[in-house]
Amino acid sequence: MTTDTRTGYEDLPRLIALMTGDEKHQAAAESTVDVLWVLYDRVLDITPETFRDPGRDRFLLSKGHGPMAYYAVLAKKGFIQEDELAGWTSAESRLGHHPDRARVPGAEIASGSLGHGLPLSIGTVFGLRAKGFRDAKVVTLVGDAELDEGSNSEAIAVAGRIGMPQLTVVVVDNSSATHGWPGGIARRFEVEGWVTRTVDGRDHEALYEAFTTPHPDRPLAVVATVERKA
């Protein structure tokens, strides 16, 4: 794995620009690009060669809307071909406005409907534990508005109570939740027993440190703050 965050990152805007027609989700794509890059470039041990290994790290894109940044990172890391990006969402393409795990190599889940990634992660952590893979990381990306879904509340409570140091949730917070979260997103997780770290979602070093500083016995919530959604 490279530790040079410049290698490839500067290519992402060009790759994202190849995908047109989902302007509705443009903001969603841009809000996640730095988090996705840091995870795939420096944090997660997942490669096109190892993404079927049973003990691999997992990344679950719960916020399936606006997957342009996700596809761009997958292309840059060699999971899919760059020349697939331009034709995305066509009948011939396997890349849709919401990613389908049955069609996109490296995509751990098919997402789009909100509130599924974190609950699925809980089961994945239980499964990895039962199989003896206690070091594999499971990282889920959710949006701040996605926390409105009650299914996430169910998952946050149980993960906090069980422990689950394998589990990381990264909340990309662009202040888009309709009724907001008084006291900030991190508080939702803290009261349930999670370790929380709130960082600038554009600062690669801060994200890297937040993701990689140990959090023994407890799950980790990284709140990555980005510009308010317009």
Added chain:
Amino acid sequence: MNMRETFLDAAAEVLDTDPNVAVVLADISAAQLAFAARKHPDRVLNVGIREQLMMSTAGGLALAGMRPIVHTFSSFLVERAFEQVKLDLGHQDVGAVLVSSGASYDMPTAGRTHQAPGDVALIDTLPGWTVHVPGHPEEARRLLLESIPGNGRVYLRLSAQENAKPHLGAGLQTLREGGRGVVLAVGPMLDRAMEATADLDVTVLYTSTIRPFDAAGLRSAVEATGSSDVVLIEPYLAGTSAHAVSDALSESPHRLLSLGVRRDAEVRIYGEMADHDLAHGLDAGSITLSVKEFLR
């Protein structure tokens, strides 16, 4: 032992023998599986009263290569978490064995909140599911054990109503032959169907597996009978399998009577299961009347 107790016993046994199996619960039946949970803390998972999470947890377990069994009352298993059934199992292209108890009105004094006669119809909106409706605890046990290998999506619907004897076997089984029509009884409906048609010249078929539907079995039974009349008796929403019968017999003219839990009204009574059987026309006497009226 009733079906639910038999299932819980069998599940505990499977946990002992197959390290790939996990059971996911939402408090219901957690006490009965407490011993198994102490033996297999990584594989008996009670998430509390959180049915959405229970179903998603099963999806995640399957994504990690486990074989999950998910169990609670039918209304909470299938209806409350239906999008999780659809997306976190089917759309993720992973499998699980969902085991409900409670059936259509096994808890008659609990009222509508604990009744889910639409469960099989709902599961039937999703592709690729196997649906077992055992009519006896021994059938429930066998069907559970047969559902564990592989990674298919299975719905095992347990009931407090049962037949006197098990009828093990796949597909439609012929229990009586006659010439005026075919009566297909599903799961716990068998004994009363036999009683209701004892004096009628009809073929009686039985199945504990309603999806996939044994179309070839129904066709050959109808041909052997020489009649084009079919009566479907299901312990859940009336007509749930009408489309499967219609597809099976699409090449030939036929008539179909669908008996089951009524669709036209929410029956707001308590009482006993027998009271609900009467209200839905699913007691033996009502079935006799319906079948006699229907046959030509």
